[in-house]
Amino acid sequence: GNSVTQMEGPVTLSEEAFLTINCTYTATGYPSLFWYVQYPGEGLQLLLKATKADDKGSNKGFEATYRKETTSFHLEKGSVQVSDSAVYFCALSESGGGADGLTFGKGTHLIIQP
Amino acid sequence: KAGVTQTPRYLIKTRGQQVTLSCSPISGHRSVSWYQQTPGQGLQFLFEYFSETQRNKGNFPGRFSGRQFSNSRSEMNVSTLELGDSALYLCASRKDTDGNEQFFGPGTRLTVL
Numbered sequence: 001g002n003s004v005t006q007m008e009g010p011v012t013l014s015e016e017a018f019l020t021i022n023c024t025y026t027a028t029g030y031p032s033l034f035w036y037v038q039y040p041g042e043g044l045q046l047l048l049k050a051t052k053a054d055d056k057g058s059n060k061g062f063e064a065t066y067r068k069e070t071t072s073f074h075l076e077k078g079s080v081q082v083s084d085s086a087v088y089f090c091a092l093s094e095s096g097g098g099a100d101g102l103t104f105g106k107g108t109h110l111i112i113q114p
Numbered sequence: 115k116a117g118v119t120q121t122p123r124y125l126i127k128t129r130g131q132q133v134t135l136s137c138s139p140i141s142g143h144r145s146v147s148w149y150q151q152t153p154g155q156g157l158q159f160l161f162e163y164f165s166e167t168q169r170n171k172g173n174f175p176g177r178f179s180g181r182q183f184s185n186s187r188s189e190m191n192v193s194t195l196e197l198g199d200s201a202l203y204l205c206a207s208r209k210d211t212d213g214n215e216q217f218f219g220p221g222t223r224l225t226v227l
Contacts, residue, residue, distance in 0.1 A: 042220055043204055043218035043219050045218070049215075089157065101161075102147075102216070103159070107156060
């Protein structure tokens with residue numbers, strides 16, 4: 001079956017540091033890949049997505065590139081802010097938008113210190 | 115445009131009881147999915163409804179059921195509650211099925227004592 005693996009953390013960084021959160025996946029077909037963010041007390045928000053190999057998703061300074069050869073979708077940001085503190089989830093869907101449901105990683109708790 | 119709303123936000127039940135959670139999707143969205151979030155298992159897909167029909171179901175026991183009404187609002191029901199059912203239950207809606215972004219609600223926090 002499908003699965004997503006990501007570092008769980010917590011990951012603690014200083015403000016303006018470079019961020020990488022690794023995500024690798026296992027899927028039988030050609031999935032779409034997503035990064036979601038969850039702020040305390042809130043639901044999930046879509047941060048970015050990529051639907052085919054070599055696509056780069058980007059939003060709010062975050063980027064991730066769909067690497068089929070390494071089955072990875074690592075999240076990066078050049079300079080993090082305190083407001084980026086949240087839990088980040090990598091996810092995949094076999095059917096584009098998730099008709100079969102999204103498969104999530106366990107989530108990475110990111111803490112940014114001033 | 116109002117987002118996905120879930121009621122109630124918090125719920126406390128005892129073992130053996132049943133519970134019904136409600137989700138109102140974004141206006142115009144016809145698909146509603148439900149997810150369970152726990153510290154141990156993370157986020158797991160429960161089921162998706164589209165136009166009042168269940169399209170897909172995750173690997174959960176039959177105690178977990180759902181339905182969708184003609185106005186796209188959805189309810190999920192858990193019968194014979196167990197301690198392990200304590201979780202955050204998230205609902206997500208989208209306009210259609212394949213290819214559309216899912217928008218998540220804030221969740222219902224269920225505690226089973």
